[in-house]
Amino acid sequence: xxxxxxxxxxxxEAETALAGFLAARPxxxxxxxxxxxxxxxxxxxxxxxxxxxxxxxxxTDLRSLMREAWPLAAASASAKAPAREGLRVMIIDxxxxxLPASSPPGIKFTAxxxxxxxxxxxxxxxxxxxxxxxxxxxxxxxxLARDGVVIEIAAGVKADAxxxxxxxxxxxxxxxxxxxxxxxxxxxxxxxxxxxxxxAARVQRNSALVCWLSEGAQVEHVFHTGDAAPEQHIATLLGxxxxxxxxxxxxxxxxxxxxxxxxxIRQSGERAKIGLRGVSLLKGKQHxxxxxxxxxxxPRGESRELFKHIITGSASGVFQGKVxxxxxxxxxxxxxxxxxxxxxxxAAMSNKPELEIFADDVVCGHGATVGQLDTDQLFYLMTRGLxxxxxxGLLIEAFAREAIxxxxxxxxxxxxxxxxxxxxxxxx
Amino acid sequence: xxxSMLEIRNLHASVxxxxxxxxxxxxxxxxxVAAVMGPNGSGKSTLSYVIAxxxxxxxxxxxxxxxxxxxxxxxPNERAAKGLFLAFQYPLxxxxxxxxxxxxxxxxxxxxxxGEAELTTADFMKVMNAASGKLGIARDMLRRGLNVGFSxxxxxxxxxxxxxxxxxxxxxxxxxxxxxxxxxxxxxxEGVNALRTxxxxxxxxxxxxxxLDHIVPDSVHVLSAGRIxxxxxxxxxxxxxxxxxxxxxxxxx
Numbered sequence: 001x002x003x004x005x006x007x008x009x010x011x012x013e014a015e016t017a018l019a020g021f022l023a024a025r026p027x028x029x030x031x032x033x034x035x036x037x038x039x040x041x042x043x044x045x046x047x048x049x050x051x052x053x054x055x056x057x058x059x060t061d062l063r064s065l066m067r068e069a070w071p072l073a074a075a076s077a078s079a080k081a082p083a084r085e086g087l088r089v090m091i092i093d094x095x096x097x098x099l100p101a102s103s104p105p106g107i108k109f110t111a112x113x114x115x116x117x118x119x120x121x122x123x124x125x126x127x128x129x130x131x132x133x134x135x136x137x138x139x140x141x142x143x144l145a146r147d148g149v150v151i152e153i154a155a156g157v158k159a160d161a162x163x164x165x166x167x168x169x170x171x172x173x174x175x176x177x178x179x180x181x182x183x184x185x186x187x188x189x190x191x192x193x194x195x196x197x198x199x200a201a202r203v204q205r206n207s208a209l210v211c212w213l214s215e216g217a218q219v220e221h222v223f224h225t226g227d228a229a230p231e232q233h234i235a236t237l238l239g240x241x242x243x244x245x246x247x248x249x250x251x252x253x254x255x256x257x258x259x260x261x262x263x264x265i266r267q268s269g270e271r272a273k274i275g276l277r278g279v280s281l282l283k284g285k286q287h288x289x290x291x292x293x294x295x296x297x298x299p300r301g302e303s304r305e306l307f308k309h310i311i312t313g314s315a316s317g318v319f320q321g322k323v324x325x326x327x328x329x330x331x332x333x334x335x336x337x338x339x340x341x342x343x344x345x346x347a348a349m350s351n352k353p354e355l356e357i358f359a360d361d362v363v364c365g366h367g368a369t370v371g372q373l374d375t376d377q378l379f380y381l382m383t384r385g386l387x388x389x390x391x392x393g394l395l396i397e398a399f400a401r402e403a404i405x406x407x408x409x410x411x412x413x414x415x416x417x418x419x420x421x422x423x424x425x426x427x428x
Numbered sequence: 429x430x431x432s433m434l435e436i437r438n439l440h441a442s443v444x445x446x447x448x449x450x451x452x453x454x455x456x457x458x459x460x461v462a463a464v465m466g467p468n469g470s471g472k473s474t475l476s477y478v479i480a481x482x483x484x485x486x487x488x489x490x491x492x493x494x495x496x497x498x499x500x501x502x503x504p505n506e507r508a509a510k511g512l513f514l515a516f517q518y519p520l521x522x523x524x525x526x527x528x529x530x531x532x533x534x535x536x537x538x539x540x541x542x543g544e545a546e547l548t549t550a551d552f553m554k555v556m557n558a559a560s561g562k563l564g565i566a567r568d569m570l571r572r573g574l575n576v577g578f579s580x581x582x583x584x585x586x587x588x589x590x591x592x593x594x595x596x597x598x599x600x601x602x603x604x605x606x607x608x609x610x611x612x613x614x615x616x617x618e619g620v621n622a623l624r625t626x627x628x629x630x631x632x633x634x635x636x637x638x639x640l641d642h643i644v645p646d647s648v649h650v651l652s653a654g655r656i657x658x659x660x661x662x663x664x665x666x667x668x669x670x671x672x673x674x675x676x677x678x679x680x681x
Binding site: 375376382383384386388391394401402 | 480541
């Protein structure tokens with residue numbers, strides 16, 4: 001690919017810079033992985049940054065929100081951090097800087113750069129699945145991904161302690177980074193994965209996590225971006241969920257000026273259970289978009305989604321949830337809910353649930369509510385002596401807790417609850 | 429000690445532009461239980477909400493004083509900190525806030541407002557377990573969402589539990605008997621009676637006389653069309669039970 005043959009879609013300053021990053025990619029590998037990356041680069045070159053006329057990005061006009069593309073983060077010498085106790089991977093400036101010193105039997109950690117150097121066709125197909133592949137920001141991650149981590153958990157292995165992937169940056173000038181991580185859960189394995197995002201500099205992060213769940217695997221994923229969140233963040237989750245497997249993902253979002261979380265989950269085996277839930281806490285001028293595409297490709301799948309937004313200031317939230325039930329996917333059971341509390345006059349929420357059902361024997365429903373705090377409940381609490389702010393806090397907390405209660409791991413549930421409490425304290 | 433604790437002077441109040449209370453005057457002394465009885469639509473609930481400070485209830489004239497101090501400019505929580513307590517006719521359900529958390533939060537909020545130290549967990553558990561035991565409230569109920577899935581009787585018992593824990597100077601019971609069977613009524617009434625002291629006043633608002641068989645009032649006042657039209661002793665309640673409100677409704681019209 002050359003920059004000279006610039007397609008018509010590349011026209012803004014940011015797009016031009018991104019096209020430059022793609023053209024200047026070092027050492028694009030031969031073989032299947034390199035081929036997949038070239039293909040992804042082609043998707044971006046054709047589409048550019050999505051804008052409001054691209055339906056999936058209608059409420060998050062990335063072309064106008066992302067005015068410039070900050071320079072690619074360089075793998076710096078400072079990208080070293082002390083190893084901590086527990087199974088913690090640190091991705092610093094997009095580079096896999098820390099792997100667990102030792103890992104339990106059956107769990108293998110590999111820096112993505114090493115895996116890419118030696119991986120074959122199967123690996124390439126796992127790292128670059130054909131899920132969500134026509135989304136241009138996701139394609140940009142695929143094309144520019146150089147490092148991250150690969151976590152493989154062998155069949156039947158039950159990981160007791162949660163595995164954390166922590167993304168952060170070194171201090172310094174604004175930069176952009178494209179880390180990509182791959183989790184392969186073998187048949188009957190179980191795993192709790194904590195994905196946390198922070199930054200020590202202005203950063204445009206475009207991260208992707210790809211999860212493959214073999215038959216009967218159980219994975220709980222908890223995404224948390226909070227106090228030191230990246231300024232601009234596109235976080236893509238790609239999942240392939242095998243027969244009888246269970247994938248539960250929860251996201252606590254509080255921070256950053258622009259966040260797009262997009263989850264493309266494919267149910268590829270019968271009787272798989274998918275649960276996607278989250279709480280977004282937005283204030284100031286923050287904009288956070290949660291977009292789901294759940295593809296029930298085979299029969300007897302179950303999916304549940306519950307997303308709660310609490311929005312104040314002039315912040316804006318977006319929830320888009322598409323549930324696709326393919327013609328053969330009979331007996332699919334789907335339920336999606338989006339609930340929003342608007343705490344200020346300028347706060348805004350856009351909801352777009354979509355069901356595309358091509359099978360005739362399914363149970364699928366969705367509901368979306370947007371409202372304010374209940375004045376009768378507030379009055380009741382105040383007559384018991386709670387000052388207004390405290391009464392409001394209690395009601396907001398109760399609203400969000402309903403979703404947080406779904407986090408299965410006790411420590412992670414408590415840390416989400418604590419983040420909620422901290423956020424509420426910043427409102428007063 | 430004949431000073432009134434709660435004094436309502438010529439109170440006029442409107443809801444949505446419609447005047448409901450039309451010059452209500454009533455005074456209750458410390459240690460006194462005053463019953464306000466009246467037919468539907470006479471303004472009973474409006475009276476309780478105006479005293480507690482609900483938004484949308486506009487006082488156009490008159491005053492409400494607690495211990496000589498006007499409460500009308502105070503927020504509901506400030507009134508609570510001064511010692512006012514309203515037991516709701518329809519207690520609100522608040523999913524996601526456990527009854528236990530709510531009780532502790534409320535007690536500590538009032539203690540803080542009065543400049544007192546917050547309760548330790550151990551002290552709170554001690555007083556809560558003692559008070560809920562007396563009212564026959566199961567521990568399991570305290571772990572559930574506030575009022576969520578509670579029966580009418582359970583909700584009213586919980587209102588009395590809150591009153592017992594918050595130890596207000598003055599309690600207002602808004603139709604506490606509504607929706608209660610006779611056993612529940614007795615438990616609730618015993619709970620209220622246990623709180624009667626020389627220092628504490630009560631306003632018991634009810635449509636029916638039967639609650640007053642269990643919480644025997646010192647004075648009875650008939651509310652009709654937004655005003656007190658007759659006051660008397662506890663025998664007035666029996667008279668109302670026998671003859672109904674028709675004499676007073678006719679008077680007011």
